[in-house]
Amino acid sequence: MKVRRATPEDVPALVALFQELDRLQSDWRVFTPRPGFYDEVGEKYRQAMGNENSVVLVAEDDDEVVGMAYGEVRIPSRFSDERALELSGVVVRAGYRGRGGGRALVREAARFAADIDVDWVELKTFAPNQGAMTFWEDLGFTPRVVQLTQATRALLERLEAD
Numbered sequence: 001m002k003v004r005r006a007t008p009e010d011v012p013a014l015v016a017l018f019q020e021l022d023r024l025q026s027d028w029r030v031f032t033p034r035p036g037f038y039d040e041v042g043e044k045y046r047q048a049m050g051n052e053n054s055v056v057l058v059a060e061d062d063d064e065v066v067g068m069a070y071g072e073v074r075i076p077s078r079f080s081d082e083r084a085l086e087l088s089g090v091v092v093r094a095g096y097r098g099r100g101g102g103r104a105l106v107r108e109a110a111r112f113a114a115d116i117d118v119d120w121v122e123l124k125t126f127a128p129n130q131g132a133m134t135f136w137e138d139l140g141f142t143p144r145v146v147q148l149t150q151a152t153r154a155l156l157e158r159l160e161a162d
Helices: 008-024 037-048 101-115 130-138 152-161
Strands: 002-005 054-061 064-074 084-092 120-123
Touching (some): 002 101, 008 037, 008 054, 008 064, 008 084, 037 064, 054 101, 064 101, 084 101
Parallel strands (some): 084 120
Antiparallel strands (some): 054 064
């Protein structure tokens, strides 16, 4: 599998991969995507391709886009000026997983971060997604912050029952 920077011509394939990722995560998602969201995702990737602090990567097999990763440099803490590359949208199409495409995408994203002197790579994934958790933990990622959610009405019912 070959990894390269995405081009504007790749945007339809990127959006399709993002939709596949969204379907994979639907059991764990709390918030439903709003109408027009996927069009926004495509535009976000187009803009990122021209931004020196972002990277959009594709994995190809026989000139077919079968995976992607998006990374954006940000400052993750209000207490520090340290920058991190936040990875998101890392996905390899079903049928191509387990062949090293995900690792190759993450390698290129990490190289991008190193090239622009960013010392940290971070990401968010759904804790119940054991496949993703195993993949990231095998690469040395460890949980640092836990986001907890509860439906407002259920929370009020629980609190008012006390």
